[in-house]
Amino acid sequence: MNVQGKKHTFYLSITLLITSIYSYTVNAQHKVYYLTIKHHIFTPATLTIPANEKVKIIIENKDDVAEEFDSFDLNREKVIFAGKKSTLYVGPLPAGQYQYFGEFHPNTARGRIIVVENKP
């Protein structure tokens, strides 16, 4: 193979690699769960999700101030602005309990995610 051919193969490989990563990320279907923040409380306070699977959590903030979804167990922190919705992905996780809280109102905004082996 000449130099030009090698170049083309290289570019093709890179393109295929990027495309496959992109397709994996974009096309992967994730289960969707919903959380609502109202009066600085997460509802539902407990979410049950399947183990070893990435899931999508849509959080809606119905308060008139921002809140930050924060979890050291899940290694996640995301600000949800007043009256806005935000999307967060968690997992894949082993079975167990994972605590989360609202950074700006930690006394009231608390919850947990229970990860179970059997799909809920």
Place this chain on the structure above:
Amino acid sequence: MIINTIILFLRDLLPLFILFSYLHVLIKNETFGFSYLLPSLILGLMGSVLFFMVAPQMSELFEGSGIERFYVALLLTSYSCLFFINTSTLKNKRLALTTKSIILVGINAFVIFKVSAFLIFFDVYFQQQNNTINVLIGCIIGLGICASFSTLFTFILAELIDLNKRIIINIIWALFLAGQITQIVTYLSQVNLIHVGSPVLHLGAFIQEASEYGHVLKALFGYEQSPSMLFIIIYSVTFAIPFAGPFVVKRLCTQFIENKNDEK
């Protein structure tokens, strides 16, 4: 409320104080003193206010990943503008104008990244009038802790230089930069732009990330209680670059950093 305010200071502002401690020690020469950092800090604060104003709208861009993408851009900018600094920079008597500009851009990006998160917090607390006193007390204590820590840390760094233990500074500086840049893993994975996988280590039994020690270690070295393999790889690579880079390309760096013709 007071404790929560202090924790937010440790989380958001302590890394900024630590960065300034490093810069105070690592950049000392005829053309770029610590006083040059003040305009950069002011510009960074202005940028933070601007970001704070558009943040709610930005959060809805790119299917809700606008803020994360912006944070990643800021972190990459600050890392790429600061990684070439280490104790070898002290040998440069004068810095080229380009180098000074790059350093200032790096500082700006870092200030915007850290301070903007803090402004959101302030906005929330000052809207709740009943918490104002507690928040103010928390701010004073938090600021006191950060300033004391930074002063002590600067003193330790200066002592290490006097004792000719520069290698230690290079290591902890590289760990600091790696700790900051690896936050992109969290930001990208939480909006599904990269796949991280399960944690491979659980260090929570030793030091909880939520504890005071955890916050300080996070600010100093980017401590993560449950790191994934991707996190560890990126951390290692981003540690190696600022640690080894300035030595490996010493000649190139010297030419780049120092410009004999540049005016004072």
